Amino acid sequence: PNIVILASGNGSNFEAIVNATRKGILNANILRLITNKKCFAEERAKKLGISHTRLKDNWAEELFVLLKELAPDLVVLAGFMKILPSKIVNNFKIVNIHPSLLPAFPGKDAIKQAYEYGVKVTGITIHFVDEGVDTGPIIFQKALEIDGLTLEEVEKEIHKLEHKHYPQVIESILNS
Ligand code: GRF
Numbered sequence: 001p002n003i004v005i006l007a008s009g010n011g012s013n014f015e016a017i018v019n020a021t022r023k024g025i026l027n028a029n030i031l032r033l034i035t036n037k038k039c040f041a042e043e044r045a046k047k048l049g050i051s052h053t054r055l056k057d058n059w060a061e062e063l064f065v066l067l068k069e070l071a072p073d074l075v076v077l078a079g080f081m082k083i084l085p086s087k088i089v090n091n092f093k094i095v096n097i098h099p100s101l102l103p104a105f106p107g108k109d110a111i112k113q114a115y116e117y118g119v120k121v122t123g124i125t126i127h128f129v130d131e132g133v134d135t136g137p138i139i140f141q142k143a144l145e146i147d148g149l150t151l152e153e154v155e156k157e158i159h160k161l162e163h164k165h166y167p168q169v170i171e172s173i174l175n176s
Pocket of ligand 1: 009010011013078080
């Protein structure tokens with residue numbers, strides 16, 4: 001199966017997915033990394049030898065045309081900071097990862113939101129994408145007890161969970 005990955009930032013999940021394909025944890029062919037702005041994910045793509053496209057101002061139309069052309073089996077959002085229009089959401093199978101136990105703490109800075117709220121348990125959510133912000137059918141969640149940890153420690157543990165589980169969940173989606 002073929003996948004396309006969309007990112008806007010650091011790209012650590014993108015890299016974890018690439019590494020999982022190389023270790024045989026994820027049996028998928030990564031057609032392209034697509035970004036919407038200059039970001040570290042692009043540097044990782046260069047280093048990893050994955051082809052890359054940066055969307056321009058007319059990003060939604062450009063993305064729609066590109067996805068039509070690439071025709072991936074699954075579109076993987078990995079820190080893509082744009083809301084996808086219905087035209088895209090309704091024409092492709094799309095998965096997202098979010099660093100909280102949804103529906104708690106959607107939107108930006110979810111790890112910090114949860115930490116500052118004072119929750120004792122947070123975690124990660126992997127879900128299919130609809131037109132909302134961090135909404136859509138939940139596929140997988142993993143909880144993390146954070147009592148006594150610093151924000152930096154929580155961030156580190158959340159990212160560890162993401163990097164471990166996202167490739168595995170993508171694999172299971174592709175096989176279902
Ligand atoms: C992750 O925490 C993910 O859950 C959220 O954005 C972050 C992306 O991190 N959607 P990275 O760019 O993969 O390092």
